[in-house]
Amino acid sequence: MNAMSHNQAGNAYNFGFLDEYAKKEVRRAILKAIAIPGYQVPYASREMPMGRGFGTGGLQLTLSLIGPNEVVKVIDQGSDDSVNAVNLRRFIEMTCPGVSTTTATAECTLIQSRHRIPELPLTARQILVLQVPYPDPLVVVEPSEDKRKTMHGEADYSRLLVKLYEDIVKFGEITISHRYPTRINGHYVIDPSPIPRWDVPKLNDSAALILFGAGREKKIYAVPPHTKAEPLAFSDVPFRVEDFRDEQGRRRACARCGCVDSFLDEFVTDSGSKTYQCSDSDWCDMQLRKARQTQGEPA
Amino acid sequence: MNKILEVRGLSKIYGPGCPQCLESTGPEADTNLCPHCGSVVAIHDVSFDLFEGEILGVMGESGSGKSTVVKTLYFDQAPSSGEAIFFDNDRQYDLFSLNAAQQRWLRNHRFGMVYQNPNLGLNFNISAGGNIAERLLMSDLMDYGAIRERAKALLARTEVLLSRVDDLPKHFSGGMQQRVQIAKALATQPPLLFLDEVTTGLDLSVQARILDLILEIQQELKTAMVVVTHDLGVIRLLTGRAIVMKYGRVIETGLTDQILEDPQHAYTQRLVASAL
Numbered sequence: 001m002n003a004m005s006h007n008q009a010g011n012a013y014n015f016g017f018l019d020e021y022a023k024k025e026v027r028r029a030i031l032k033a034i035a036i037p038g039y040q041v042p043y044a045s046r047e048m049p050m051g052r053g054f055g056t057g058g059l060q061l062t063l064s065l066i067g068p069n070e071v072v073k074v075i076d077q078g079s080d081d082s083v084n085a086v087n088l089r090r091f092i093e094m095t096c097p098g099v100s101t102t103t104a105t106a107e108c109t110l111i112q113s114r115h116r117i118p119e120l121p122l123t124a125r126q127i128l129v130l131q132v133p134y135p136d137p138l139v140v141v142e143p144s145e146d147k148r149k150t151m152h153g154e155a156d157y158s159r160l161l162v163k164l165y166e167d168i169v170k171f172g173e174i175t176i177s178h179r180y181p182t183r184i185n186g187h188y189v190i191d192p193s194p195i196p197r198w199d200v201p202k203l204n205d206s207a208a209l210i211l212f213g214a215g216r217e218k219k220i221y222a223v224p225p226h227t228k229a230e231p232l233a234f235s236d237v238p239f240r241v242e243d244f245r246d247e248q249g250r251r252r253a254c255a256r257c258g259c260v261d262s263f264l265d266e267f268v269t270d271s272g273s274k275t276y277q278c279s280d281s282d283w284c285d286m287q288l289r290k291a292r293q294t295q296g297e298p299a
Numbered sequence: 300m301n302k303i304l305e306v307r308g309l310s311k312i313y314g315p316g317c318p319q320c321l322e323s324t325g326p327e328a329d330t331n332l333c334p335h336c337g338s339v340v341a342i343h344d345v346s347f348d349l350f351e352g353e354i355l356g357v358m359g360e361s362g363s364g365k366s367t368v369v370k371t372l373y374f375d376q377a378p379s380s381g382e383a384i385f386f387d388n389d390r391q392y393d394l395f396s397l398n399a400a401q402q403r404w405l406r407n408h409r410f411g412m413v414y415q416n417p418n419l420g421l422n423f424n425i426s427a428g429g430n431i432a433e434r435l436l437m438s439d440l441m442d443y444g445a446i447r448e449r450a451k452a453l454l455a456r457t458e459v460l461l462s463r464v465d466d467l468p469k470h471f472s473g474g475m476q477q478r479v480q481i482a483k484a485l486a487t488q489p490p491l492l493f494l495d496e497v498t499t500g501l502d503l504s505v506q507a508r509i510l511d512l513i514l515e516i517q518q519e520l521k522t523a524m525v526v527v528t529h530d531l532g533v534i535r536l537l538t539g540r541a542i543v544m545k546y547g548r549v550i551e552t553g554l555t556d557q558i559l560e561d562p563q564h565a566y567t568q569r570l571v572a573s574a575l
Contacts (some may be wrong), residue, residue: 154400158436165432166425168443170464234443 016063017095022046025055026064026220029188030211033222037150038188040135045218055088055114056215062112065127065211068098073108078116078279084276105282115178117199119262122208124225130193132214137181137191137222140192157181157189167245170238180239181232184223192223198241198263203229231274243278254278257287302386303491303523304349304372309381314338314377324546326566331362331546341367342547345381351490352521354513356538358528360570364547365527369493372525373404373412385409387490407437411484411522415496417476420483423469427454427479430468434486436541453482455513474505481512482508485520492516492524498533511537531574535559543567 016023022044029043048056066072076085080103089101102108107118112129115264138148141159146267151157153196160181167174178194182203186187192203193212203210210223223229233239244252244264253260255275263282264276312320317336324332324340331340342364349355357365371378372394387409396533397405406412414420419431431450440446454464457478468476477497484492494513498506514523514537526537534541534555541558543551543566551564562568 001419030441150399153402156403156437158433161423161427161441162425162433165436165443165446166429169426182317234446236445237443 013097016066017048017091018046018060018063018111022060023064026060027188030061030064030222033211033220034209034224037224037227038184038190038221039191040188040219040221042218043220045215048215050087050091051229053133055084055131055222057217058114058129058215059088059091059211059213060114060215061129061220062092062110063111063215066092066096066099067127070096070099070110071108072099072101073103073105073111073282074101074113075111075116075118075280075282076114077282078118078265078283081281083171085112090114102149102265103282105280114281115194115196116263117195117202117210119280120286121202122206123206126208128206128208128210130195130210130212132191132193132212132219133216134145134179134191135212135214135219137179137189152188155187155189157183157232160189161234162209164232164234168234168299174233174237174239177242183230185229185230188221190221190223192229192294196263197231197239200229200231200239201241205229214226250278254284254287257284257291259284259287262287300350300353302348303351303353304386304525305384306348306368306372307346307382308403309345309368309371309383310343311364311371312338312339312343312377312379313341318348325548326545326550329546331364340547341376342371342544345542345544345549347549347552349491349525351523352517353540354517354524354526354538356526356528356534356541356569357544358531358534358541359544360529362546365529365544366495368544369412369495369525369527373410373493374406385491407434408487409489409491411487411489411491411492413477413480413484413494413497415482415499417468417473417480420480420494421468421476423467425467426465427459427468427471427482428464430479431483431486434483438487442447449484449486453486454479456485457482458508466525472505474501477501477505477509478512481509481516485522488520490521490523491521492525494526494528496528497526498530499528503514506533513537531559531571543570 029041033041074085074089076082087264093101105118110127114131128239136148138151142148164174178196179191180197181189182192182202183201205226207225209225212221231239246252251260252264256277259278262278266277267275269275315336316338319335320333320338320340324333345368357368359365370376384391385394428450431453432446435446451461451464459475459478465557468479498509538555541555542549545566551567559571
């Protein structure tokens with residue numbers, strides 16, 4: 001396999017950039033992470049030809065999972081065309097000859113994403129890899145990793161809940177906008193990477209396997225398919241997602257496709273007014289295509 | 300009366316320890332530092348019983364090991380040897396054979412601790428109410444409204460102004476910090492409370508109010524307490540029974556009145572004579 005990929009690629013790198021031993025190690029960590037849902041498995045994060053913090057953790061997962069028939073999609077903040085996504089996609093194309101890439105969520109088998117889970121529900125044959133800057137949700141309340149490990153082991157998350165309590169006291173509601181601490185399978189609480197609150201319910205009972213890779217912090221963790229994922233909340237102050245209502249209380253729609261049930265990004269136009277558009281660019285395109293088809297039929 | 304706590308042969312040695320440690324330390328040797336191996340025998344062979352609603356005083360000079368006794372019982376430190384059994388209704392726990400998670404459960408649900416330094420008992424970066432909420436959340440109360448009501452009730456009970464429930468304890472006076480600490484310790488209505496030099500360093504009027512509060516709590520809730528102090532006034536006011544420690548050993552035990560009026564050990568005689 002090694003020699004073959006050299007010939008195919010015509011360069012000195014192994015298929016998937018990482019050597020086979022590195023991939024094996026990452027795969028072992030993945031298996032362990034799936035076996036203990038939400039547990040942060042340490043692994044030897046390799047040097048990648050890009051800075052740590054640019055998605056090296058997610059990339060190592062992707063490169064270890066990728067096979068010759070893979071269809072890969074890379075997104076950054078919902079978009080297939082932002083700098084991070086374009087560069088990672090080109091890197092994968094360069095180092096994984098024969099692998100095809102796509103922007104269509106429905107067609108891909110492997111998604112590497114930063115800060116978003118696609119709007120289109122994922123299926124059992126897909127794997128979602130999320131890039132993680134800070135894997136440990138307890139880091140905000142406990143600086144010592146040693147103590148954090150004990151706290152995770154004993155499921156001692158009271159200090160994290162105190163933070164939510166303080167939030168409600170100060171602001172009348174829980175103000176965490178992203179990286180919302182989420183309890184997996186009734187024990188470990190994870191930092192689900194900087195996805196907005198909108199995406200947190202998608203972790204629960206997901207059909208697809210969701211993997212988290214932190215390259216700088218050297219941790220891999222997983223939400224296996226059909227696993228319970230509950231955002232931390234109080235029994236009388238339930239978790240809620242962003243509501244996107246305007247001053248009149250109407251749900252804002254995407255300015256491009258008119259969708260009223262997607263996560264919206266806010267843009268400031270040249271004239272200074274605000275406009276809203278789907279954050280998931282593939283979803284937005286899908287809605288546009290659908291609208292054109294229905295318009296086209298009666299004519 | 301129901302027994303709450305039974306402590307037998309509790310010992311704590313800091314350092315490697317050697318066979319001669321025990322005979323070469325203690326009140327007779329006039330040191331707790333072993334001359335052969337340099338280990339500190341902080342406490343050795345401490346035994347006592349504590350009954351429901353009773354306040355036991357532990358007195359002695361600084362370095363006598365009195366704080367170490369409550370720190371081992373509250374699982375802040377592991378003892379070198381010894382046994383302690385905690386009786387909780389119809390259950391009993393052998394404290395030092397429990398695993399870390401079980402010890403943490405007991406600490407959070409059934410024990411309370413008030414430290415001399417509020418820094419140890421409180422998180423200064425979260426509000427007074429949040430500090431109490433932390434303990435309630437540890438005992439799995441997950442209702443924000445209920446937590447808030449309970450925190451306010453506890454702070455009202457310990458005479459902290461309710462308008463300051465959302466202020467940070469670092470902006471409080473020493474006496475108020477101590478009252479927040481007591482409120483936090485009482486949050487889960489524990490049957491057993493440890494008080495480590497709670498009034499030391501506070502001015503006299505504040506001391507008096509905190510001691511009154513402790514007595515009221517004992518009478519209302521029938522909480523058993525172990526009070527560690529070097530202040531004989533506190534011992535006289537609060538406790539029914541007391542043990543006197545020197546260089547890690549118990550040198551005298553008995554009813555507080557008896558110890559203070561008719562001390563038997565030469566050291567206790569000196570202690571009482573110097574203070575009263």
